Amino acid sequence: MLDEPVLSAWASLRLEHGLPVRSFFSWPGKRNYEGSWWSSTTGSHVSFESLLERDFLMLADYDQDVLGIASQPFAVLWPKGTEGVRGHVPDFFLRLRDGSGRVVDVRHRDHLEAGSRQFAMTRALCEEAGWDYEVFSGISEPRFSNLRWLSGYRLPRYAPTGTVVPVILEAVGSGISVSGAVRRAARMLMLEPSIVQAHLLHLAFVGILDVGLDESLSMDAWIAPSQEMLPMSSLAAAS
Known part of the structure; x- marks a missing residue:
């Protein structure tokens, strides 16, 4: 199954209604902060793993083009032999007003270069599945x-x-x-x-x-x- 191609039919999956594919864990001294954002878009709580992810949820909740939001929507296992990476769980999936989907990874600006290869591979996967892809790194002031x-x-x-x-x-x-x-x-x-x-x-x-x-x-x-x-x-x- 690891070498199965991505199907265009994935674009029709209602991922915005799914549960996170993995659980969040906390421990004393953990550097990031996780929690739940109550979304006026979904009328329910959406989980986040960092304050930067919370900021993205705040922005997505305000965006009138967004109709659905899911956290940790799916896991990707890259083909055997892919150098330097094993798998990836994107941070969010959005369902947009026109019916299309958007996959979002959230990374601090200082970590964008280190994750560039992972982002490129995820972007290519999303294009094959018919989804948009975005890397979010923060909201400017004011x-x-x-x-x-x-x-x-x-x-x-x-x-x-x-x-x-x-x-x-x-x-x-x-x-x-x-x-x-x-x-x-x-x-x-x-x-x-x-x-x-x-x-x-x-x-x-x-x-x-x-x-x-x-x-x-x-x-x-x-x-x-x-x-x-x-x-x-x-x-x-x-x-």
Whole structure:
């Protein structure tokens, strides 16, 4: 079986619904940190083995093109005699909105050169299977800090009800500052501004509203309806 070719039919496998192919273990003094990220995309926890992997999950969760996420999705055993490598378990598999798949390896920038051969072999395998391939090495500032703050509002407890969403969209109009939107929507809804702010930022994380992540976020930041906003009939389900 080690020398069996990769089949194009692999691209149709629903890997985003699978369990990790191996377990994570921790021990005293271990250098990396593992845990679980609650994903608003999947509505469940996704495991990670390092804080850098957690950062990737945060970014994938925010990406509106991503519909499914699986950790440690499959194992590859390279053909016998392959020099220097025996096997590889990619870090994540993503199912994208257009139905395609993407395999992701997460490596610190300092380790990219050492893993270049492994990455090249995995990329070739993914191309044969019909998947995209990505090597993730981090998020630049201020995008990282902005996304980390915004991701705190991804949880369901911050989601507005279906009747509240249209009022918030009306308050935002074609674009307004976050503080202006909060004040306007709070008056219209007769709710505490802190509650409205949480609703507003939840809608920004799930892609119904847009805020720029390339400049430091504040209450003065501009917020507007997403250019790819879902139809009104779908907003309640999305939130």
